[in-house]
Amino acid sequence: MASTSARPRVFLHVGSPKTGTTFLQDVLWSQRERAAEHGLRLPGERFHDHFLATLDVRGLADDPAYPERARGMWDRLAAEALSSDGNVLISHELFAGANAEQARRAVARLSGGAEVHVVVTARDHVRQISAEWQEHVKHRSAASFGGFVEGVRNDTARTSWFWQVQDYAGVLERWGADLPPERLHLVTVPPSGADPTILWDRFARTIGLDPAALDTELERSNSSLGAEQAELLRRVNLELGERLPLPGPYPLVVKNVLAHRILEARSGTRLALAAEDQEYAVAESRAVADRLGAMGVDVVGDLADLVPTTGSGAATDTDPYAVPPDATLLAEGVATIADLLVVLNERRAAVQRADDLATTAQEKPVRFALVQAAENRPVLRKLRSAYRLAKARRRGEQPD
Structure with a gap:
């Protein structure tokens, strides 16, 4: 996409969590100067500034638990974006948690001086439900897998964090309320087992970057936990209680070291939804895909990627929500x-x-x-x- 306007073209990649965002961000920020040479600017001093901007947009920057630098970060990133030439990318999945008014204000800060585009990466809900539970556990949750799935299904009002950030149509509606549909881009994550560079190719083309310009052969981060590792971490959360609070030291010590550095490297049983829960997830994926199709947004990939075949990941012989035996967890704990x-x-x-x-x-x-x-x-x-x-x-x- 070559820019046809003297104004900068700002891409807001606002979500969603667990849709390959860490991979995309790692590729871009590890090669920031090369991206700039190819016409894409990443504002801020470092990627962490984009996280701080999500706090600012969502009205959390004044919380003393967060760095003082978060205050006014959105305005600073916006000012840098507006002073740029060509294409600019602001990217963090937690922007998806903004409500309608917060998103509208954020976009308005840019609209006067830039051509604003909103980008959402999306993956089928069969994979998203288990991925979000793991992410919740990595953020101090003590909810069981089965309890988490039940909570998702019972949330018919769509007020939970899961539906706030995983209803892709809703995210685009909030962030794109004042934008034409051709500036709203839905990038689908290919089916399980596909080459991950397909996602990069789709995303790069969307933001006006030659996919071949950057190296995608990076060490992967933010991988999945097996059932045994996730249950061990959940029990650690229970034992910690109010110690190591979040925000605070928890992500530095537990998430970054215990979860990402140690538990993710260990092999475990792949999480799966029960058959009836998988059918529910497929139906919800189809409903969201239908809404996206009706909205007329730019789909990069295929909406069919969001609707997996029923039965493709369901457990068969065992209860997928059964807690691993204590003997298994003991061995896992000692090794950890x-x-x-x-x-x-x-x-x-x-x-x-x-x-x-x-x-x-x-x-x-x-x-x-x-x-x-x-x-x-x-x-x-x-x-x-x-x-x-x-x-x-x-x-x-x-x-x-």
């Missing part, structure tokens, strides 16, 4: 503790090296500079890394 100790030691060693480097740079700057130069290492980069690590530790944060 061992892996956790290894990770903690690796991080301790890394922190010690950074502390030693910072101390040398502070107490013996000339010697530090000479040694680094002799080893042909970028001095300023090492100093900056050591400084950022020490600063992050003082704030109790995990450095980038």
Whole structure:
């Protein structure tokens, strides 16, 4: 898509969670300069700024639990976008949680000086229900899988977080209320087992970027948990109680280290919906696809991707919501503790090296500079890394 206007063309990728967003964002932010060379600008200093902007848009930035930097972040990203030439992308899946008025205000901030487009990535609800339960558990939830599914089915008013962000038609209606349908883009995630680069190809073309411009061979993050690992994490959440609050240290310690670094790497039983729940999910997927078709939005991919074949992922011989036996969880827990100790030691060693480097740079700057130069290492980069690590530790944060 070549720009035909002198105004910047701003793409707001507003959701939805668990639709390959982390993969897409990792590709773009790991190659930000190359994307800029190909005509796509990512405003802000880093990807975290886009998360902070979701807080600002959703009226959460004043919460003292969040960084003060979140206040006014949407205006700062918008101002940078409006001062740009060509295509601009603002992307975070938590924008999907904005209500109609919040979304309208956010779009209005850009509409006067830019051609605004809204992009939603979407996946079938059979996969989304189990994926969202895992994500809830990674965010301190103690709800069982079966209880979560029951809650989704009973929410006929569509007021829960799940339906707020997973009703793709509703997300596009809120964010695109003041935009023509041709500027609303629905990018479908291909069926399970498909080449993940298909999603990248669809998304890149939508935002005006040559798919071949960036490397998609990256280490994957935010993978699924098996049933045993998810249940173990759920029980850890129960045991933690009010300790390690969210917002706060929980995502830094539990989500990023225990869930992503350790549990995701372990093999487990694939989660599946019971047959009747899968039929429900297929029916809901079909209903959303029909609404999207009636809206006349730009579909990149195929709406049929949102409607899987009934029976494709249902459990057969066993109850998919049965809790793994205690003996299985005990073995899983012991293995996880061992892996956790290894990770903690690796991080301790890394922190010690950074502390030693910072101390040398502070107490013996000339010697530090000479040694680094002799080893042909970028001095300023090492100093900056050591400084950022020490600063992050003082704030109790995990450095980038």
